[in-house]
Amino acid sequence: MLRFPSHNQRLQLLRKLTAFPMPSKHFLASSSSFLPLLPPKYFHTPSKRFLPSLSSKPIPKTLTFSLSTNGFCSLPSPSPAHSQDLDDQPSDKRSLQILEHKLDQLGIDITQCVAGRENRLKCPSCNGGDSEELSLSLFISQDGYSASWMCFRAKCGWKGHTKAFAEGKSTFKSYSRVNKAKVERQITVESLQLEPLCNQLIAYFAERMISAETLKRNGIMEKMTGDEIAIAFPYWRKGKLVSCKYRDITKRFWQEKDTEKILYGLDDIENESDIIIVEGEMDKLAMEEAGFRNCVSVPDGAPPSVSKKEVPTEEQDTKYQYLWNCKEYLKEASRVILATDGDPPGQALAEELARRLGRERCWRVKWPKKNDVDHFKDANEVLMYLGPSALKDVIDNAELYPIRGLFNFRDFFDEIDQYYHRTLGYEFGVSTGWRALDNLYNVVPGELTIVTGVPNSGKSEWIDSLLCNLNGSVGWKFALCSMENKVRDHGRKLIEKYVKRPFFDTGYGSNVERISVQDLEKGKKWLSDTFYLIRCENDSLPNIEWVLDLARAAVLRHGIRGLVIDPYNELDHQRRANQTETEYVSQMLTKIKRFAQHHSCHVWFVAHPRQLHQWTGAPPNLYDISGSAHFINKCDNGIVIHRNRDPEAGPVDLVQVCVRKVRNKVVGNIGDAFLSYDRVTGIYNDFDERPNQ
Numbered sequence: 284m285l286r287f288p289s290h291n292q293r294l295q296l297l298r299k300l301t302a303f304p305m306p307s308k309h310f311l312a313s314s315s316s317f318l319p320l321l322p323p324k325y326f327h328t329p330s331k332r333f334l335p336s337l338s339s340k341p342i343p344k345t346l347t348f349s350l351s352t353n354g355f356c357s358l359p360s361p362s363p364a365h366s367q368d369l370d371d372q373p374s375d376k377r378s379l380q381i382l383e384h385k386l387d388q389l390g391i392d393i394t395q396c397v398a399g400r401e402n403r404l405k406c407p408s409c410n411g412g413d414s415e416e417l418s419l420s421l422f423i424s425q426d427g428y429s430a431s432w433m434c435f436r437a438k439c440g441w442k443g444h445t446k447a448f449a450e451g452k453s454t455f456k457s458y459s460r461v462n463k464a465k466v467e468r469q470i471t472v473e474s475l476q477l478e479p480l481c482n483q484l485i486a487y488f489a490e491r492m493i494s495a496e497t498l499k500r501n502g503i504m505e506k507m508t509g510d511e512i513a514i515a516f517p518y519w520r521k522g523k524l525v526s527c528k529y530r531d532i533t534k535r536f537w538q539e540k541d542t543e544k545i546l547y548g549l550d551d552i553e554n555e556s557d558i559i560i561v562e563g564e565m566d567k568l569a570m571e572e573a574g575f576r577n578c579v580s581v582p583d584g585a586p587p588s589v590s591k592k593e594v595p596t597e598e599q600d601t602k603y604q605y606l607w608n609c610k611e612y613l614k615e616a617s618r619v620i621l622a623t624d625g626d627p628p629g630q631a632l633a634e635e636l637a638r639r640l641g642r643e644r645c646w647r648v649k650w651p652k653k654n655d656v657d658h659f660k661d662a663n664e665v666l667m668y669l670g671p672s673a674l675k676d677v678i679d680n681a682e683l684y685p686i687r688g689l690f691n692f693r694d695f696f697d698e699i700d701q702y703y704h705r706t707l708g709y710e711f712g713v714s715t716g717w718r719a720l721d722n723l724y725n726v727v728p729g730e731l732t733i734v735t736g737v738p739n740s741g742k743s744e745w746i747d748s749l750l751c752n753l754n755g756s757v758g759w760k761f762a763l764c765s766m767e768n769k770v771r772d773h774g775r776k777l778i779e780k781y782v783k784r785p786f787f788d789t790g791y792g793s794n795v796e797r798i799s800v801q802d803l804e805k806g807k808k809w810l811s812d813t814f815y816l817i818r819c820e821n822d823s824l825p826n827i828e829w830v831l832d833l834a835r836a837a838v839l840r841h842g843i844r845g846l847v848i849d850p851y852n853e854l855d856h857q858r859r860a861n862q863t864e865t866e867y868v869s870q871m872l873t874k875i876k877r878f879a880q881h882h883s884c885h886v887w888f889v890a891h892p893r894q895l896h897q898w899t900g901a902p903p904n905l906y907d908i909s910g911s912a913h914f915i916n917k918c919d920n921g922i923v924i925h926r927n928r929d930p931e932a933g934p935v936d937l938v939q940v941c942v943r944k945v946r947n948k949v950v951g952n953i954g955d956a957f958l959s960y961d962r963v964t965g966i967y968n969d970f971d972e973r974p975n976q
């Protein structure tokens with residue numbers, strides 16, 4: 284049960300604290316004779332040695348309680364107002380019991396907590412990470428009616444608030460409102476009672492490879508508050524002290540109340556064309572050790588993630604006010620190197636900075652590898668473990684901050700290497716299975732082939748035959764959007780090609796024995812293993828988006844490598860009122876091509892030629908496709924299927940495959956190939972290899 288400490292309890296606690304070993308007067312200035320003077324606010328933080336720790340980061344905070352507008356926990360300065368005995372405050376035991384119960388259900392144990400001020404606990408959500416730090420900051424209103432909490436660990440950031448009663452009145456709201464209306468204070472080193480760093484703190488910095496010279500130049504000081512010592516990072520602008528940030532033994536950061544939040548080290552970037560932005564004061568100092576003074580640190584760490592919202596206006600961008608109020612310093616920089624932490628919050632911070640500073644002038648760093656798996660996470664770590672020259676290398680090798688949609692060939696060198704060494708697969712395309720076409724047309728995943736030809740020329744038959752060949756040679760699977768075909772007819776034609784026998788023993792079977800029941804079963808299995816059908820189950824015509832959505836599902840679910848849309852005119856082509864057919868076709872083909880490329884899926888798109896007046900019997904032209912010249916402009920490959928129908932002119936099984944466009948010279952050429960069509964099985968063969976020759 285939460286309780287307010289009695290005077291006796293506080294004395295007991297204080298006695299415990301003073302029994303803790305005190306290595307230095309700087310770390311703990313108290314003695315038992317000092318006891319009665321200590322205000323209660325110091326009771327909850329046991330003093331301990333100021334241990335060196337790897338983390339140099341301020342903790343991002345969006346606390347809505349007991350905070351100054353700068354986002355850092357502002358410890359109230361010792362004042363008579365805070366030293367009054369809490370026992371004198373009113374409390375409502377019932378509301379406390381309810382609050383305790385509610386928090387207990389969330390895993391927050393408040394039995395040792397004190398109302399009316401910040402309490403540090405283990406966060407039930409993240410357990411304080413590897414170091415198991417007391418990262419949960421819990422504030423219980425003095426009247427015990429409400430509680431708010433937030434985990435300071437950027438990776439966690441769990442926060443929330445609750446009230447004992449749904450309608451319970453709490454002092455919390457009015458408290459935070461008061462805090463919002465703040466006037467910035469005028470401060471000096473003297474008024475803050477900052478003192479030169481003691482030897483122990485200088486040694487602490489030395490362990491982090493920060494020299495006394497760097498500390499001196501940056502005016503790093505210390506501040507004693509009662510029995511506690513804290514490092515003081517003064518924030519200067521044009522030589523005037525604007526704010527001061529502190530770091531205490533529990534790795535807690537806070538900033539002078541009612542002071543402006545600006546970039547740390549601001550004067551060091553004045554008139555600099557190259558500037559570095561880091562995520563903490565220690566990293567700013569580390570950069571100096573590597574020879575870079577032109578560096579600033581953000582004042583309050585990194586956000587847990589990138590905001591999904593647009594960048595707010597200057598007035599509303601409260602979280603990043605430090606960029607706006609330092610814009611005079613930032614605007615001249617032509618190169619901003621974002622050297623934030625390598626962890627997700629650090630990268631989120633880099634993105635938030637780049638969004639505001641303009642990606643085009645931003646660069647980013649790659650932190651070196653620590654071992655096979657991990658990287659060093661920040662400047663101070665690199666300085667400590669690899670030294671100043673390694674840190675200098677990191678900055679010297681900064682790379683352009685990526686801009687979505689803007690690339691360099693370098694970004695693709697891995698892929699180009701794989702292409703050269705032919706380890707990507709299908710670099711030369713897959714053979715159609717017909718020797719006559721090997722130099723003309725090979726099937727490349729991710730390309731679009733437009734197939735045309737006069738009605739009944741055999742376009743669908745040829746594509747089906749091609750799919751059978753591809754399945755036989757490389758095992759590809761396909762989605763078929765063939766609206767003109769009845770499913771059973773299409774199945775029949777495909778099985779005939781697979782089994783190489785006629786489905787029936789009627790006229791076209793030409794006395795060849797029809798497929799057996801066993802063959803039918805074999806054929807059905809092959810059908811179901813190889814093809815997926817995209818069909819509109821009602822009378823309506825499918826539109827291209829609908830087809831591509833289903834094809835996408837077939838890629839993801841069944842790994843198809845090819846899609847047939849046969850024919851174009853069976854799709855729903857309703858256009859916007861102000862859209863021309865040319866515009867419509869262009870957009871439709873763009874969508875198809877994007878699908879093909881994105882999913883490495885080849886698309887065959889069958890389009891009819893417009894009505895040919897005075898047709899002489901010659902193969903149509905790709906520009907004859909009804910609708911738009913975009914068909915030939917946009918496709919990767921354009922093929923016309925043509926067949927001889929005049930016995931006088933030559934064999935009637937002769938099929939001319941006219942390759943009229945091949946965009947990729949690696950995989951083909953313009954030219955004609957001749958195949959023969961076996962009407963019994965629907966199989967195409969190289970003309971000189973046709974059966975019964």
Ligand SMILES: Nc1ncnc2c1ncn2[C@@H]1O[C@H](COP(=O)(O)OP(=O)(O)OP(=O)(O)O)[C@@H](O)[C@H]1O
Nearest residue numbers: 737738739740741742743744745926935936938960
């Ligand atoms: N070279 C050929 N010789 C004889 N018949 C053929 C030949 N090619 C195709 N056929 C026959 O023509 C008919 C139509 O074939 P297919 O459906 O493939 O043509 P298509 O060009 O796709 O037709 P459409 O433009 O009407 O869709 C089928 O019955 C097929 O057997």
